Amino acid sequence: MYDVTALGELLIDLTPYNSSQPGKVVFERNPGGAPANVLAGLTKLGKKTCFIGKVGDDQFGHYLKQVLLDTNICCEGLSFTKKANTTLAFVHLDEYGDRSFSFYRNPGADTKLTEDDINENIVAQTKIFHFGSLSLTNEPAATTTLKTVQLAKEQGKVVSYDPNLRALLWKNLEHAKKMIKEGLKYANIVKLSEEELEFITGKADLEKGTRQLVEQYNTELIFVTLGAEGCFYRKGESIGKFKSFKVIPVDTTGAGDGFFSGVLYKYLEKNKSIADLNIDDMEEIIVFGNAVGAIVTTRKGAILSMPCMEEVKKLMDNQN
């Protein structure tokens, strides 16, 4: 049995590392991809996870498989294709560690995932099924993703969803909105940024925007991540906000995914249905997620930056 199975992109983040000469930048190869990052965080904390996705039959793709194996993520659902290269994402960092991306995905191997690649046994054997919106940008991965999520839903799994908006990866913003909303139909738990909430609902106000998601999609649990400010949540009529921990960020890549892995870890530990979570549970879940997210910002990259339990406890103990 897996605690969490995630379906989606697995790619290389090329993160600025250094400069060999003024004006030149050296890029470092960091394994990433939001769904895989979430699994890496969960596995580092001791949960059993499995990845479903596709990479290119190239050096990057084989390197990524080895990274997942070394991280103890089950790769039973990972396949290779010769028809496209592994996606590369160049990360550009500003002086505060905040990012922008240039994607090399024309389209990449991750978008080639077909229904034949899906092993339904993996879905049947998982407690939580997790996915993101970037596997909805292109066919055949989009239809494959939605059919697999539907299967998970029919089997009564808890579905968690990270609707990332990377505007350049879609045909246009209308396409992005339509597909992101398709994903929302299946999700019990959603994590998004303030910008993504406004993009989807047209509302900048956190209370109103999240209320709209509950009314339109029956989303049971919503987290809006706020960078250093932590996170706002809504569970039905219950709302709240918890500040993050004080750290010195160097690269925010994977912070949202680290946060989500912390949240899912604590939720699994509660061993309750979402409906039964009380306000104290919610505080515990978010504070833990904030701690994981904060630690990830202090390191470059994502998959290899996820903290173990001792590191999370240390940060939480030091700032209490």
Ligand code: ATP
């Ligand atoms: P992504 O695009 O990677 O999915 P995101 O926009 O969802 O990221 P952020 O809001 O940047 O993610 O960060 C996620 C979480 O990480 C925050 O809710 C917070 O807990 C933690 N975090 C991020 N930046 C900082 C920071 N500068 N200091 C402390 N904690 C941070």
